[in-house]
Amino acid sequence: MQEIQAQGRLPGEPVAIVDIGSNSVRLVAYESHSRAPTPTFNEKALCGLGRGVATTGLLPEDGVAKALAALHRFRVLCDTMRISDLRCVATAAVRDAANRPRFLSLAERAIGCKIELLSGQQEARLSALGVVSSIHGADGVVGDLGGGSLELTEVKGGQAGYGLTLPLGGLSLMDLSERSPKKAARIVRETLSKVKLLIGLDGRTFYAVGGTWRALARLHMRQRQYPMSVMHNYVIPSRDALEFARLVERIDADALLSIDSVSSARRPLLAYGAAVLEEIIRKANPKEIVISALGVREGLLFSELPPATQIEDPLIVSAREFNRLRSRAPEHAEELFDWTSRLMASTHLEEEVEDRRLRHAACLLSDISWRAHPDYRGAQAYDLVSNAAFIGVDHPSRAFLALAAAYRHLSNEDFVTPQSRSLVTARQLDRARILGAAMRVAYNISAAMPGVLPRAPMICDKGRVVLTLPADLAALSSERLQSRIRQFARLIGGDPEIRALVV
Structure with a gap:
């Protein structure tokens, strides 16, 4: 795990795909062949290979020249990125053109790999x-x-x-x-x-x-x-x-x-x-x-994954990758999810399957901006999540995750603009506040390290929000922790209490 974080990338070899289309020829390189592939390089050349094919039946010579130059450039780029797993596909313009055999021969020489001509x-x-x-x-x-x-x-x-x-x-x-x-x-x-x-x-x-x-x-x-x-x-x-x-x-x-x-x-x-x-x-x-x-x-990448990988949730996969690359202790995020699961089960709040899925992702993303200056962690967390290359999440849910990540660092509303608020429902905004406030309590007692939260549950019990600390953690009961529990209790509708166990 430490080696992966030190290198700043996830395990697995990079992969690239070149798509020879009717209008553009594009190279996209991905960090690895995963359920949630992250692009690391993306370049296209507008070659217009399909111009005139419908009427002449031929790929235009100027378009062919542009495409071959682009393919040669892409081959050099892939060599530079040390990508050995390169696939190349061609679509409508090439399959409909009478001069496609000559083009494919020249194109394969330029890109340095076999080109698969896709049927419609x-x-x-x-x-x-x-x-x-x-x-x-x-x-x-x-x-x-x-x-x-x-x-x-x-x-x-x-x-x-x-x-x-x-x-x-x-x-x-x-x-x-x-x-x-x-x-x-x-x-x-x-x-x-x-x-x-x-x-x-x-x-x-x-x-x-x-x-x-x-x-x-x-x-x-x-x-x-x-x-x-x-x-x-x-x-x-x-x-x-x-x-x-x-x-x-x-x-x-x-x-x-x-x-x-x-x-x-x-x-x-x-x-x-x-x-x-x-x-x-x-x-x-x-x-x-x-x-x-x-x-x-x-x-194409998805079709080549094992069935067991295909059914994975791409949002959770993406969030886990962010967690592994950016968090202080990635194991802590999963413990935080379990900790908040127990907390949510004790409240009066209903949680649907999708709510639980988004809460899981939010916990995985809760520590990704810790390297920022403390005054800007909330804003950076919001920007990172709202603009991240996630898949498997719609815009309202993405905005919810961004808000939850920001509320994890901030208790005020300064960063919530009318524009960002417009993307979420009142229920989502309330849930983001509640989840963020709960995470603020969790990080205050765990210092983002694993092994603490399973021993210090916080639940709602008969109108009270109760945080239980084992004897060896009783010294954590500070004014700062009490303030954060009060903030959470105010949102959930209960009275705060810290119970420190004695030996």
Whole structure:
């Protein structure tokens, strides 16, 4: 454990995936092949390989040159990062092009490994697995919009169903419509009218994957002045998404608010992505649009994990990794979870399965900002958790975890802005306060070290909050500890008491 922390990384060899898409060629390196893979390097090149394929059947020469240069650069980067486990996949533009054999030969030479050409069904399935692996309880239809195609797959109960692929990628639509968004909308309408998969989406969730839809969501997020910058699991109510899609189709992209956050090479595709999204909403009537930052690459990693690893909770895995890398004594966090479990069971507060899951994660994250200056630990804890590369958690739950981590260091409300408060319910805010106050008591008696909390339980008993200290810890009953128990008791509705046992 100490060796791992000293090295500043988790055990396991790094892995990288190169995705040769119709619009971009991207390299993503991950710290290790785990249930919650953490990206350590992410770079893309917008090559436009799919431009013209729908009409000419050929990969454009300038796009091929850009892609080969990017692949050669990615090979050097992987060598620099000492990554030996490198996988490379190619999607719609390459599989649809007549000159793909020549391209694949040159590309494999440039990247230095075999390239797997995914079929439409394989691409759909892997994209859906990326969503299943990263969004807790995903239930609906996954749509992966690339430059050359749109893949649709139903997800439910942690499983990905049968997938299909449609020629509705942004570059394909641009070519087939002769750069007319109105004509593109008609093509989308006619194509989707035959898709039965969307019929069962009424009232459920549509999971949007792909760079163009992420760009649309980023604009929507900036327009709302949304208080969290994490894209994954960003939710847009369908009616709002429909109105925004119509706006993007109607006006010039450069006139959109915060358009500078979207690369100039992707801006021409926004109207076509909006047209596809609008028609899906009109035809299928989903309850909401949820943006997934994870797709084919993460789905590929997930598909290769053992079944026992696949069923692990990615949020708890991520939180445990943070705990191991940043806490003073990682074992203490699990003891804190057990300690608070006994405490919560003794209170009048109801705790659902999801409440317990989030409390577990909060305990694992409770000591990750200890290296900061004491005056800023609460603020740093909030920022670390709210912006961390977690998966398996929606934005309200992420905000709850960030608040609990901050309340663990602070008893005042100065750091709780109206924006951060807007992401959580009144119940979640109250639970964050209670959990944070309980953790403040726990850390005051344990000093973040294991072996203490199991011997010093705190429970609610007949209207009293009772902390019991064994004889050898009786000296811990200080004014500071009494103050922290009073703060907790005030939140829970009881009178504080410290019982020091005598030999």
